[in-house]
Amino acid sequence: MTAKFCMECGQLMAMKDIGGTDRLACTSCTFVHWGNYSIGVGALVVRDGKVLLVRRAIEPGKGNWTNPGGYIEQHEPIEETIVREVYEESGVRAKVKEIVALRDQPRDVHNVYIAFSMEYLEGEPEPDGFESDGAGFFSPEEMKQMKVATFTEWLVDIALNRHGSGLRADKEPIASFNGFGFSNSVSN
Numbered sequence: 421m422t423a424k425f426c427m428e429c430g431q432l433m434a435m436k437d438i439g440g441t442d443r444l445a446c447t448s449c450t451f452v453h454w455g456n457y458s459i460g461v462g463a464l465v466v467r468d469g470k471v472l473l474v475r476r477a478i479e480p481g482k483g484n485w486t487n488p489g490g491y492i493e494q495h496e497p498i499e500e501t502i503v504r505e506v507y508e509e510s511g512v513r514a515k516v517k518e519i520v521a522l523r524d525q526p527r528d529v530h531n532v533y534i535a536f537s538m539e540y541l542e543g544e545p546e547p548d549g550f551e552s553d554g555a556g557f558f559s560p561e562e563m564k565q566m567k568v569a570t571f572t573e574w575l576v577d578i579a580l581n582r583h584g585s586g587l588r589a590d591k592e593p594i595a596s597f598n599g600f601g602f603s604n605s606v607s608n
């Protein structure tokens with residue numbers, strides 16, 4: 421994915437040396453396209469040794485049980501995003517305790533997913549009926565009988581047992597990051 425025209429002023433974008441690295445930049449103003457990123461957040465709300473899960477009602481992963489979460493918004497503090505996502509998807513009020521895990525996926529869109537352990541405050545789990553069609557607190561034993569997403573299993577283990585470093589290794593690393601891949605796809 422490349423930006424042919426500047427998002428700020430509409431002029432042509434071109435490869436430019438920015439601090440020693442070729443980057444796509446505006447030929448007219450100071451706008452630089454640093455890359456394509458998205459940041460996901462996930463919540464691990466624990467109550468009595470059980471973790472809050474929701475069943476996804478939409479793709480991707482429809483039918484899978486996952487921990488609640490979403491994507492951060494441009495102007496919303498991350499700890500407010502995760503509180504909001506938990507409430508929207510499950511009706512549970514929870515507050516951030518700490519960051520417990522980070523998954524890094526440098527793909528065409530570089531995704532960073534940050535998982536928070538959260539303190540349960542109030543509310544009985546209830547699905548929103550749109551993004552989720554099931555919600556509840558479940559023990560690891562109960563989860564064995566459920567279709568739990570692999571990534572969620574990993575996070576639940578960290579939340580309950582503190583296994584591992586909390587940093588997820590990328591299983592499909594991209595070897596070369598020459599100009600973040602722009603140099604091959606920019607047509608002049």
Ligand SMILES: [Zn+2]
Pocket residue numbers: 426427428429430431446447448449450451
């Ligand atoms: Zn511009």
